[in-house]
Amino acid sequence: MAEPTAIPPVLHKLRLPLFLTRCGLLAEQLLRGFWPLISVILLAAALLMLGVQDHLPIEAVWVGTVVFALAALVAAISGVRRFVWPTRQMALARLDATLPGRPIQAVMDQQAIGTGDESSMAVWRAHQARMADRAAAAQAPAPDLKLARRDPFALRYVALLAFLVALLFGSIWRVGSVVDMTPGGGDLAGGPTWEGWVEPPRYTGKPTIYMKDIDSAAIEVPVNSRILLRFYGEVGDLTLAETVSGRIGELPPASDPVQDFTVTQDGELRIDGPGGRAWDIRVLSDTPPQITVAGVPEAEATGEMTLPFTASDDYGVVSGEAVIALDLPALTREYGLATDPDPREPVAVPLPMPIAGDRTMFTETLIEDLSKHPWAHLPVTVTLSATDSAGNVTVGEAHAMTLPARRFFDPMAAAVIEMRRDLLWARANAPRVAQVLRAISHRPDEVFRSETAYLRLRVILRRLESLAERDLLAVEAQNEMAEALWDLAILLEEGDLGDALERLRRAQEQLSEAMRNGASDQEIAELMQELRRATDDYLRQLSRQAQQQGQQGEQGQQQAQNSMQMTQDDLQRMMDRIQELMEQGRMAEAEQALQELQQMMENMRVTQGQGQGGQSPGQQAMEGLAETLREQQGLSDQAFRDLQEQFNPGAQAGENEGNQGRNGGQGRGESHEGQGQGRADGQGEGAQPGQPGQPGGQQSLADRQRALRDELSRQQGQMPGAGTPEGDAAREALDRAGRAMDGAEESLRQDDYAGAIDRQSEAMEALREGMRALGEAMAQEQQNQPGQGTTDGDMRAQNRDPLGRDTGSNGSLGTPENLLQGEDVYRRARELLDEIRRRSGDGERPEVELDYLQRLLERF
Template sequence: MVEPQNRDPGPDISRSLARKVRLSTVALFFERLWPRLWLLIGVALVFVMLSFLGIWPYLDPHPHKILLVAFAAAAVAAVVYAVRVPWPTREDAIRRIERRSGVPHRPATSYEDTLTSGAQNATTSAIWQAHRERLARAISRLRVGHPAPRTDRFDPWAVRGLLLVMFVPIAVLATGSLSDRLAAAFRFGTAESGPPARVDAWVTPPPYTALPPVLLADGSQQNADDAKDRIKFFEVPDRSLLTLRGVGFGADGVALEVLTDGATAPVIVPPEKSKKGDTSSVSETRYEIRKSARVRALSGTRELGLWTFDVIPDALPKIALTKEITGTPRGSMRVFYKAEDDYGLQSAEVKVRKAPPKPVDATKSWAQPPPLTGPRLPLERPPVLSLKIPRPGAKTVDTSALLDIGEHPWAGQRVQLWLEATDVGGQVGRSEPIEIVLPSRRFKNPLARALVEQRRYLAEDSRNRPKVVRALDALTMEPQGFITDDGVYLGLRAIYHRLDRQETRSAMNESIAELWQIALKVEDGALSQAERALKDAQDRLSDAIEKGDDKEIQDAMADLKKRLNDYLNEMQKNAEKENPSGDQQQGDQNQELGQQDLDQMMKDLEKSAREGSRDDAEKMLSELRELMDRLQASNSPEARAQQQRAQQMMKKLNELSDLTGKQQQLMDDTYGQQRRQEGQGGSQDDPNGQGSPKTGKGKQGQQGQGRQQGGQGDMDADQEGGGQQGQGQQGSQGNSAGRQQHGKGSLQDRQAQLRNELDKLKKDLEEMGAGDPDKLGNAQDAMGRAEDALKQNDLAEAADQQGQALEQMRQSAQQMAEQMQKNAQQRLGRGGNSPRDPMGRPQRAQGPDLGTSVKVPDAIDAQRAREILEELRKRSGESLRPQDELEYIDRLLKRF
């Protein structure tokens, strides 16, 4: 019976019991700790609720500190009380298991008992083993169970539940930043008797952007702690000013914490210092935003706002030439340019610098002048030419400007030129530089050319002064014969003595300016003074238009009219002096066109200036300057010679037009005769007067037509024809009427006469170097073939050859007109461009009207014009109309 005494239920029961004891120990510890933790939780809930209610800013510093210390002491006591919880013993854990499981006879405790006596007795051992097995089965039914702290025994009034019920609505209804309300418990002395705390923040874009301010915080809404308010994102222009204003934040005020892109640490921007004697609680902080950044508004450690800014950079203005720069004989240049900027343009300029000299060929170095030596005065600054912006602040400008560069010493030299545009923000954009020769005024008088040459030497290098002094001395040594004006002589001598005695920059600049004025006087006489006065009047009117002063505009306009009349009178006097024979044709079309443009331009300019249309007025002023240059250039001997040649070409072109018209009429008569023959099944009347061998009518026809050429009518021819009168009238009644109206003689004779006239005109045009000899020759050959066909009574072939001759003549006339128009563009008004109708076709500016142009009335009633424009606008909005018609209406509206 020994074996039953040594039997053991196994280690599984021991391990299971040990695990349950450990879990019971932890559960029992939590049951003892939880009621003590509720004391700490209760203290924390009371502190948080008071903070959410916002009582801390309203407490005086002393009570504030006492209450805060009391909360701290209570929290420390609660922590100490909770920490002093005793750890449960094994027996306490086993007893908790037995109580929670409800198994009788305490099996866990009994299982740990040992047999002390009777172990050698088999019966006793068997009974003990059976007892152990029964306990093992009971232990397997034991359960640890969930912890049950029974806090109600420590809080019979359920104060903890009341705290939770109060905390939830307080936390939900609290406004603003909850963390800031909690942090307010540790800020002392912020409560003041003044207004409540308020935060205002806004971003002001730079004034030149014309953008409205951006409101960040208006004080009525405090920044919440939710995600939407914490990720506010704004796009602002560069150089925007962020302003943060706080009221009621005490001595700390408000500050900004700025973390820019690429920075490793934020930068604190402190508030501005208040003025002496300022006791207000207002604090302001300003920061200029130059980079994208995250910005926090702070008062001490309290966050008042958080914003993220993305900076929109201010792009550089763009400017470029749209066409090639063109010059005028008077030394002006037309600049076509386009500029644009994102916020607006302020000004534009043309800048130049001297082009680097080209390398000298070593084989030609012997021909180069010796280099200048010795000290040199500082060089003058290069010219800066202003380009007027039609509307300051405009974002896009596409226009042109006429600049007077002829007076500058650099005129006629090769330079590098570029355009610069300045936007409203002060940024400068540049175009690609180009290399050109600056336009210069062309002088005809030898003395004027010599003075301008010496002036250029003096402006290029001050070391040329001795050379210029010798040249002026030589020019004035014996003035008889080429210096007729005493003022010119005295002026040159004064410049000579000044340069000979003074070596200063001011003396040289005065001499350069006076040499130009003297050269103008030598070239134009009194016209140069009138021209200077006219330019000054134009500048005064331009300034008055820019200022917008009506009284000043009226005065400047009256002065401009007076100066313009003086200028035209002087120009007329010069023309009469240079051309005393009076060969100048007053009816010259170019001159008439310029005068008409001038009169109309002055009316339009006065109207635009009176109505305040600055853009139109500035444009007309520019056109007036250009027209003045062309009018004066047209009065030069070369221009008058060109005008006379143009008149001669116009005369020949008119003769060619007349020949074309006669050929057209002859072809019409030929077609008419051919139709009559076809209608009668063969004509009894020979149009050429040759007659038929059977009827013998040719002789009678020839006699009748011969008398027509001698001044007699068809009636005499018919009377001479005797009995054939009725027959002749029947076959040629309509043709006789045509001959009486359109020409004399037969169709063959008329064709021969036209061929002779064309031959003479062709020779005249060849002597002048105008026209197209090949086309005129082809036309002449076609006329000859038509004459032969008429002789053979082959009207169909004759008409075909006449059509070919007519086409060749029209082509030659059109080519000659285009050549004349191209040569005359510089003398035409309003820019010298050939006008075009709304369909894009060239209008007739020179040459004959060949029936292909559109005739437009010269004047139209104002009321009728308004009605037409209203109808055009109405039709342009009708999308169902054909596309070609809509495009035509659009071109009409743009033109008129």
Template sequence: MVWEQAARAFWPLATVLAMAFAALALGVVAAVPDPVLPWIAGGVVLLLVGTAIWAGMRFRRTRMTDAVDRLDRTLPGRPLAALSDRAAIGGEGALWQAHLAQMQARAALARAVRPDAGLTRRDPLALRLAGLVALAMALIFGGAGQMGQGIEALAATVSRPVAGDAAPTGPSWEGWAEPPAYTRRPTIYLNALADGQGLELPKGTEVTFRLYGQGASVTQDIGPGLADDPQAPGFRAEQSGAIEVAGRRFDVTVLPDNAPAIRAGAAPVRRADGRMVQDFEASDDHGVASGQAVIALDLTAVDRRFGLAVDPEPRPAVELPLPLPRGDRQQVKGQLTEDLSRHPWANLPVSVSLRAVDGIDQVGQAEPMAIVLPGRRFFNPLAAALIEMRRDLLWSRGNAGRSAEILRAVTWQPEGFVEQPLYLQLRGAVTLLEGEALTDKARDDLAEALWQAAIQLEDGGLSDALERMREAQRKLSEAIRNGASPDEIQRLMDELKAVTDAYTDMLAQQQAQQDPAERFTEQQQGQQITGDQIQQMMDEIQRLMNEGRMAEAQELLEQFNRMMENLQVRQGQGGEGREGSSGNQPMNRLAETLREQQRLSDEAFGDMQDQFGQGEMGQPSPNSEGMADRQRQLRNDLGQQQGLLPGQGSPGGDQARRRLDEAGRAMEDAERALREGDTGGALQRQADAIESMREGMRALGDMLNQQAQQGQQGQQQGQQGQQPGGGDRAGAEGDSYDQRPALDPLGRQRDGNGNVIAGGDPLAEGADPSRRARDLLDEIRRRSGQAERPRDERDYLGRLLDRF
């Protein structure tokens, strides 16, 4: 009601004030002619006084009785007034009490009254809205300069100079120096500079002035003019000099804009998928605007034999934009990654030139590098032949006849050598090559068909599996960056796990069919990772996301993506798989069983907390039977996995089986305790099962690493030394190039290139910090379930569990 009174009384005054402020801020006052301005100013003052007096007469103080009466009028029967009444006759008997009870019930329905000042009725012309719009426009588009000019104009109408005295004047000029936009420097207001202060301006800065009155002029020798208006001169700073305006001098130093500099890092490297990776560094005094890598064919270095003997058809140089960061680009370090495997120049000599361009199109260029353009390598003989024919056709259509002859030769008697669908495609290509002259589109379509046929021969379905894995990685990364819901992120994580397992299995199956001489042709030294390490890395990503540490999860996911791009299967002489081979499937299944057991233990602990809060400790809960059934299923799965473990009869294998037997017995006891309602005892036995499974997995991992190490000793003579666990070391004693241990986010040693993990620690390695954390968590759970401990201690342990 106070607001209603104020709005009804003061809206005319507020409207007039808003209009007056807008007129000052938008320069309307300064534009009014001097003879008219005093009359308008006087009228505004009278209007302000009148509306202020009217507001004072209209405003009334709001009393509590008014508020109660306003609320009472909104209720049926005026119950608030009725409750304050007294019976005139008959006394306050049962009928009066019933009446009061009815009024109390109605009063209980009272709700806050929605305020309504009724301004629409009192201001039918919506003048208040016009004032509000004018105020908003003044705040957005107005400025202190226009307001100052308006105030000066008003002051001039009030105080006239006395004859013979010097009239006070404002600035006779204003000046601004606006550097080019690409320099990202602010505009300089020249009037704000101290006397004698010099100016340092980037080359190309536009200096503009606004002259007020007569007699002021600008002289300068720093560059050509921009405008012919004598009251608003402007010019561009091109050379050092001086500016003089109205008796004031500015010494100007023009800073030259140097051309950008760029240099390439080491020679481009080829990733396992055929992509080219080129490091570069660029710098510019005001920031690099853009960059390019120009790749041109080095025809003099090409081995002009076979299909390359004819002259090549003209083909423009390849121009690739360099990736530049946002924000400051004065010093840039980047990496160009591009897939040029399908380009006709792939695996041919080329020259690579890096160029950087600044804001005024100055170009800096690095020395050209002579390299072999990285591209995908094919090891299947027929696939390699198809790729060579594809290169020859893209080199020159004059090779069509030669390519047709080779295709006829490789498709002769295809039984057992070429699948029927592929055979039909290749025979169709022969017909096309032996026909009329190839058009550009027909040549390009044929080249694409040959590429797909070579991929099918080389990879089978592996390329599709890799593409599905890349798509799953991309979707999960986008979900993390865009703040998707936990359910959506979990669904995408499960999808990534599934396609990653399918890719590594297919990769292992394909590699197992290749000849050993081909298998190791493209592998780099010192890059090994086991399948359980891949799974552990994905579990670490999952853990970070569950804890809400999305930035760290995103960083680890990017590292995982780079690692999987370069993943190749390497098998030792015992048939034991490395780098994601199927030989680690028993370990992966055990790791999944361990995770399921940990989830079941977490649910059992939560169920015990619910029982404790409800005072039902020691009694079977509605969830106990279901958890017991799940515990029995986990025990059965563990028993099946024990029969599939490798290394039977070896010390490591026997030790792993003994530990898993202990885990199975602990699971059986936990199942029995759950069925009896002893959740605390079940938690203890589940913790024992988890510990026994970890010990068994550790023993199994040590055995697999020893077998792999023994199978690789003959191949690693003269190469890098071996580290414990069978993994190679990147640099001296496993250190990185800066002499510090290179560790991955899981705390293990890592190769220097950051793409793969070196060191074969299994999931539950003894020195692993994550294992220590799980042990502490199990101990906290055990203690929080002991009713004999003080309540304060159990509350503290509960808070720890909620936090971690």
């Protein structure tokens, strides 16, 4: 295209905008024509810089090279065909288009008519002057570099992103590896090269190190790290020299293509040959774990020992053990202990480890009951040991202590336990033990409150004397006699109602004497706990006696109305008040309150609440345990939410103050939405304002857990089924639940929500087992209880369907209102499942019925 005439002088100042406009047009032409070529080049460079060619077969690399070359050639030819060199006329047109009225073109135009008219000429000059002023203000327009219509899939951005990734994570030097794959580059590819990795032990949690990426000549690796080297090329071109493995004897050749060894000491690692390197290896030793006793061991009156300890390790403690050994030099050798003891191995108890979390440093508590061990109440040494993942074992210092055990307050029971200890101490003490037992039981009327206990003692004496005379007291017989003496001591300690009352009086007297003598806080706390246990035992014995005697006449009830009546909640409230006064140091007031309690206990009749609402004691106990289980579930859910808030303080946790429910409601039942108000909010059965168990919107989880534990203790005192295997199983399960609640309370006071949740789960599981055992006890009691109309009841039972429902008058099923009431639902469910299996095995039944029974079995 021919260039236009020269630009008029008036437009000389447009040279710079015109030049910039032409540059913009050039950029547009280049980008629009050659963006495919640029994309292909960027993508190829990215792949080479990332080293993709090093991981592909040489054939694939050649194919890729040809593909990229053809794509680049096609893109280049297409770009040349589309490219148009921008001219000055194109630049003027683009620049003129940005101005209103196209002033540049107007300046360059010539007057067509009226050239001979002065007026017309004057108008034309004025018009051109105005257009020249407007053109002088022209600015170079921005080039149009948008390619969305030409590249709808944004392939140019994919190539650019790949190139940027290669710049960040790749290396431009890797492009040279393609030269090794060319026919002329075979010399370099065939030369010797090597690779190496350092793999630390898995328990360290450290990553594997690629040795070619190590820039420094000195590296630190954990002990027992594995080093793997691979040599490529001719055998012997590269050799290994190292002093870090400590290997002796027959070693593999230094020129082996694969070298594999473990680092055990500081030293030098060197690869000799073309491209070889050397490193100074420094070994990071695995420090042995540390373990210490974290506090003073504590013991419950029941004999349960708690020993806190702290353990730490650089990579985490795997396991621990506590070894309890007799401290013979610290023992006073008198009476039965003067005899040389029988050989006995130390007691090894595994230490509890955190279930989740970091084990590099933690504090846990060992809980163990060694009341039955021969070393109970004797000086022992406790030695803690810890083991880490590398197998390092650290044995801590021996901690001297007296092995905690159950305390027996009954003098006769304490004497029997002492003789049991002497018998376990040495079998040679058997004649002396029999003699002492016979001496203390010389006048049974004066020392035994129960004929059963005396008869059991006589049986044990005859058995022990017979074995001692014939020298047949082997280890098995020794353990058998010790177990019998233990059961006898428990019977003497707990006894019947009179024994329980005597134990209660004795606990009150010991507590009163301790307060008068200024005993330590720990001793007073133990005696207060013993008073609570004695009170619970007395109430339990009282309830058992009432069940054995059955329902009394109205005359006996009227005679008892003159005596003082107290509920168990009143007793718990009074004992809480006594403990509060003692903690405040107001011993005089506490002793006075204790005397009032003692006087009330002498005259009171504990209300049993039988017949309230038409429910039996077993049904009331079952409902109370169910409510306790719901409340424990609510506390566990609240502890879980608090645990979440520890790790996410900014999360919206709902109403935390007083939030006792499962799903954020305000402390009601299990779902806490429209349910009956449970005892967790202090308004349940027997709760009064201000007593433990009433959070009031401010009570901590630990206090609420303690209130729930006290409520469970109260319910245990009213538990029916005493003396039966099912009733004893229920009590044992509730005892486990109580201990788990105590552990949960301790964890909550230490803000250990994870441990509290674990203990609360144990408590809930034990509560469920207790409820199942109680249901079995109630069902057994109903089966054994005689009543009137037995024949009619049997006839009605024969007319019931498998679910226990009575049939209607016309043979139809009745209402399900009495469905499974009064029976153990778990036992009944097993019976139903057995019946379904029996019927499904009867081939004579219709096919439709058999299919239905099979579907039931598959579902349940």
